[in-house]
Amino acid sequence: MKKIFNNSISLFIIAVILMIIIPLPAFFLDMMFIINIALSVVILITTMYIKEALEFSVFPSLLLITTLFRLSLNISSTRLILSNEGNAGAVIATFGNFVLQGNAVIGFIVFIIIVLVQFIVITKGAERIAEVTARFTLDAMPGKQMAIDADLSSGLISEEQARLRRSNIQREADFYGAMDGATKFVKGDSIMSIVITAINFIGGVIIGMVQGGSTFSEVLQTFSIATVGDGLVSQVPALLISTATSMIVTRAASESSLNVDLTKQFRSQPMSLIISGIVLVIMGMIPGFPKLQVFTLAFILIFLGYKLYRSNEIYEMKNNEAEEKENEPAPTEDEYFRNIDNIYELIQIDPVEMEVGYSLIPLVDESSGGSFIDRVVMFRRQFATEMGMVVPSVRLRDNGYLNPNEYIIKLKGEEVAKGEILVDYYLALDPGNLTGEVDGIETIEPAYGIPSKWIAKDKKELAEIYGYTVIDPLSVLVTHLSEVIRVHSHELLSRQDINQLVDNLKKTNEPLVEEVVPSIVSYGNLQKILGNLLREGIPIKDMETILETISDYGNSVKDTEVLTEYIRQALKRTITHKWSEGGQIKVITLSTDVEKLIINSINKNDKANYLSIDPELMQKLVGQLIEEINKIKNDINIPIIMTSPFVRGYFRKLLDQFYPKAVVLSFNEIDNSVQIQALGNISI
Template identity: 40%
Template sequence: MRAQKLSQYVVPVGVIMIIIMMVVPLPPLLLDLLIALNITFALLVLLVSMYVKRPLDFSVFPSLLLVATLFRLALNISATRLVLLDGFAGKVIDAFGHFVVGGSLVVGLVIFLILIVIQFLVITKGAERVAEVGARFTLDAMPGKQMAIDADLNAGLIDEAEARRRRGEVAAEADFYGAMDGASKFVKGDAIAAIVITIVNLVGGFIIGMVQKGMAPGDAVNHYSLLSVGDGLVSQIPALLMSVATGLIVTRSATEGDLGGTVAGQLGAHKRALQIGGAAVLALCLIPGLPKLPFILVGGLVLGVASRLKAPAAEVTEEAGPTEPTPAEVTEALITEMRVDPLELALAPDLIDLVDTGDLLDRVRALRRKVALELGIVMPPVRTRDDLDLPLSSYAVRISGVDAGSGHAPPGTVLAIGEGLGNLPGRAGTEPVFGLAGKWIPAELSYQAELSGATVVDRASVVITHLAEVVRANASRLLGREDVRALTEMVKRTHPVVVEELTPALLSHGQIQKVLQSLLEEGVAIRDLVRIFEALSLRAKVSTDHDGLVEAARGALGPAIANAQADNGVLSVLTLDPQLEQIMLESVRPVESGAFLALDANTAEAVVASTTRLAEAAEQQGHTPVLACSPPLRAPLYRLLRSGGRNQIVLSYPELAGAPARIETMGVVNGVYAGIA
């Protein structure tokens, strides 16, 4: 813990000390120590850049490059101060000025200029260009990478945590290459500053030597020039190391390994190339006038290395023949192909642009959140794929491999809904959810269609709206046993007593699933699981009859169920004739699959026909009525109407009692005739 706290202060304190170095004179001994530290630091950065597996593993490199450049410039300023004031800047600079360049001013200047050219024109210029292109390509590729992550998430290949991690990597990669594009300018500026500082040292030392120290011109030039060149070499060696490290970082590809291992592995994978290269080097010995020994040694070494390498994988495979997959691999592949996706969106080949260039996947993700907040279930991941068997411009929504809805969305068009579209080109179409007539017109004519009073809907909106309707209509089929377990665990985290009392002591997950599916089948949201579980716990202590459990849950949700059917605070209701209701109550027969009405065929048909006529008459007046009845009759009456082709919402009297809306009676259902109230 102490080491971690100390590390938090090292860099800030170091940067402050670097600034102080530019102002406060340093003794020669301390300058020697800091020069050695500078060279060591640059060498360590170079080695680390070779051993990192990915550039992002050394993401702090741009900041280190700035600090190292600042440190090196501070050393140059300190050395210049000592050279001009004392004519001596420490033993390290003196050694570089005399021993390394042999005490020759010309040799020192030549070596210094060569280092500057190598660093500035070769390494720095190339690294700067690679960093600029890398930053541009990384930013251009970000949308595609984000879409690929969203596609994997929506297909269920990865979870939300993995998707966040990948998005973080994409953003970090863009930030890194953008930072490297700017950091490479530091190296370029450092090389220019080194030239300027060396020229200043040469001119300033010559003037100080002659004017202040009374030295002869030759002695002044020789003494101060060697120190200036020594200072330049001392600063350019770590600068060159940092430039090489910059080039290595920005030129690394996406290989999972360090530089040395990658180079050895990839060169060693081409044994034949090494053999040909070694033989070519040996052949150079045949040229008259060339020395034989160097080429024999190098060529023999290359051939020796090639002889110790294993045969490339491609050659081994070619000699051994194609390898057959193992039974385990075949079984795993078959199991993967057999797996049926709970929810699938199949697109014709010409509709793939909705995924590649559109925002379809973003809308699917938004739909999952909307369904969760609306119905209280976690919509399964939507596997979006192309299907060559589909007709062009069509799509299909499938639940457990079975088509649950289909439609058309021709490329380059939008759906215009309304009248007055006869003068616009296109082909007739239908809005898949509400069945509204429209026309698929070219996208560039959207403005003209809107001027004519039509509603214009883009293709992605049509597909998503259709998908949402299919999900709502089949929510009960999409709620699996594993989903129920996950929802139960969610409730347990906040209300552990409720869950522990209910399951597994009273009801199993399977029984809870059937209750929740029945609620969803009638359009009842199951978001309030705490209230549902509490009601089930009380009812299960008396009986585990399925209809009874469902009615108990509906009773707990009664106000919410009734309020969801209200329109502007008014709940339109159809009621049953009292005599008919009594007859129906006496005909209720409980069975294992749920209670039903044992009515004669004529009465059952009359009830369905009467309900249909009353509901349609109310709908013509702008109301969507619900049918009210006593609790024991609600479930079997709903089944009767549904079997007769009427998807009528049926509520019990207790559910209406808690409704905050005003109740308005729209009619009375009679088994013989229909009477409008």
């Protein structure tokens, strides 16, 4: 059934061609005439409701199909009129009798007027508009393409948006070019209607008098009704289609559908209605004019104009009041803070805030062409996909107390990082395998602490040839901000974020959420658990596995630290994928003596367990760890320490004070498919 529907247009066109050849019964022909009229009305109404021509881009092809359909019906009706003594169905007879009203001359005159109106007025105008529009559209294509390229290069639009705009320009040119040719169908249809009507009438008279033996008056009465009826049945849909053609090629300056545009634009000019009503009143005073009709219409126009004038006046008054409020001088600081409610604004804290010196404003200000906000949005989307957490909005401020090239990153109102950027330079990072040196200003890359140089723009290509990694100033700023957010993501995870994560999971697994939250774990404890995972760089996007693990152990285990360890083991595939490379993971291990020392140093209190090791011994452990890390720093970027499951959490807390960048994993958190390669060992 679906295949038949998809090929229905092809089948319809074949059926139309067959109708030209195969004789049709009167009943079936009546049905086809009704379908033709209905289809024409649908097309006309559609052209009124579209906002732009490309919304009805199939119109040129549809114009050909409907024209062919009408001509096939004309041929079929001509066959019936000439072969059946003028009887070609109820539709043709009804149209003929209704228009003729017993007078063949009047019927022919009405028919000819309709054809001429369509041919000379509507079709001719549509043809001219389509021709001019097609020419102007083609001439404007290069300028539009250049505008798209300029917007793309300046970052105002994306590559996908640019591709869509280019496609629309090409489609628009193709459409108006097709419309220029398609209007010829309407013109030819009008000419053929006159020819077919003449053939029907002359042929009918000849057949009626020669073969039927009827008198001239009888033949004239019979075939005039059929001829005029047939002409009108074809010309009424043709007139509708011709009007639709004109409608669609005149939609150049429309912002909405025709109904909305007309209503909006007439409503904006109420005085034109009032003046028109006054003119009608003056005309009604002329002797002989029908005063009832004239004065009634004049009253309606004046009344509508007055109502629209009053509504526009009220609207303008409200706009003026709003503008006056906007233009009112701002209250002084003392006046503003007299209202106690305004003081609460002073204690509001933004989760993430960045303050910049005045030289960096062009980098972050959208009105100055900066794309900082777009880059932050891209990072937010990437971080959500990777870690399962949505980064809050970043508040930007300019700070006159900072150095011009300096910026500060704050979390919850407190400074956590700062840096300096030279806007007119590039940052060249040394990856360690340079083939040459480039002169520049020595500095340290702010996000990762890599030795680097600020180099002039004209040295960018030379630096890349020598092997430097060259970064533009905006990328340096965004990279530093994104790295700060990654490191402190557990601090940014709010209770509101937890509610949204739970609500999001509820859409796909409502029974699990209702079972676990808050009956087994409260929102506060869930926030602590997810914060523990984020603190060590573990994604929390698999909320289903996290809550299932809490459901399995949460009734017997209330310590959030222990629950976090169980969840980490459940997320072993995620952890393995994050820290392994090439099917193996390179680690530093702890000796049995060190693990026993840590286990024996665990103390308990009423609230939680904590580690208590002799400071001298602790210093020795950390020193040996740093020594092992320095040995293998050329083989791995981030040191990974492997421990037993019970020791992992305590050793991680120990390292946080001395080497927070290290990753501590347990054997139960590594998938069996990955090979563990020990590059060092820590022992006492």
